Amino acid sequence: MSQTEVVDSKTTWAGDNNSPFGAGYGKLMMWFFLMSDALSFTGFLAAYGFYRHDYNAIWPTAENVFTHFPFIHSHQPLLYVAMMTFILIMSSVTMVLAVEAGQRMDKNAVVKWMFWTVIGGLIFVGSQAWEWYHFIHGTELGAFELGIGTYTLPNGSVEQTQGIIGRWVNDSKDVLMLPWRSVAGDITSEYLTLTGDELKNVLANGEAVYGANLTHNEYGHPLFADFFFFITGFHGTHVFSGVILNFIVFVNVLMGTYEKRGHYEMVEKVGLYWHFVDLVWVFVFTFFYLV
């Protein structure tokens, strides 16, 4: 696949219609773009890591947030996002098969594999929309966000300077569970359960929250929701533009544009972009859903 031409350093760097990198201009620029774009994602994930570490004690666990699966009403932690990951890996495979077919000048195979890549991308974007819907919509039970103030609790009196989310233990809403790991100073007990007068005391200051938006999040710290919307949103935008690029190239392949040109390098270029999108998801999947 790579070129086997023997060049010495003089002809390589002479600029005489030679590429020192042995790659076409467009492909090279795609690599440089991806290199810098990956830095943006690294910045987001690093920021996410910092805040997550800061609020480690009250940060929600992803497997308790993303538990829905279409047409199944039971608790299915991580199953749906695992399926999304599988779809994206699969569409990466069909993409690289399209690139391979292009290098053999096999137009029909390129058409077939580009088609499946576009379909895979659409399913992924649709899945993300579905996941966002459930995250924004929240649960029927909702949660209770404690207001800022001083509380008298079994562990003593504590001052609360940020919104802490309490989850209802049952449908009758008479037992509230608080992630009190940091505030109570007791690392061994992860949660504090409140009932009766203690609960009444807590409920006097605060509000019920349903679902998640940029300022409130029933699953835990609002920053979790902010980062979720921002990082998966930014990634989703990349997937969506990737689908559009793939579709344009798909149409060009159908019209025989690249057959006339004598090479399918354009398929390789959008292929690089598409693999990059998959690559970013690999990291988002680990740092947002697993860790």
Next chain:
Amino acid sequence: MEHSNEPYKYAAHHSKEEGIKIRKMIWNMFWVLLAITAVEVTLGLIWKEIGIAWLSVKMTFIILTLAKAYFIVAYYMHLKHEKTSLQNTIIVPYIFLGVYLIYMIVTEATYSEFMDKLF
């Protein structure tokens, strides 16, 4: 430049026989990526029950993720078979970034307490 009429020479081409080998590599890589993802999801669901320390689970996740990233970049994005100059152009900035991120974790975050215990 009189070279403008030369055919474009940087597009990669290969024969049918080479194509069979490349497709085999593609599907092998697919199984590797699928296996890694399956291990990650399974580990994420059962680590509490089988009683592994969270720190080692986390490290396993990060190593598996970097392995997946390597396979995608090296084989699917074909960087392994590009010229060394191109490989370095893409990879070297990330070596600096990696060093910087480790520096931040060690010096800026409370992870330094954990580091103190470790060393």
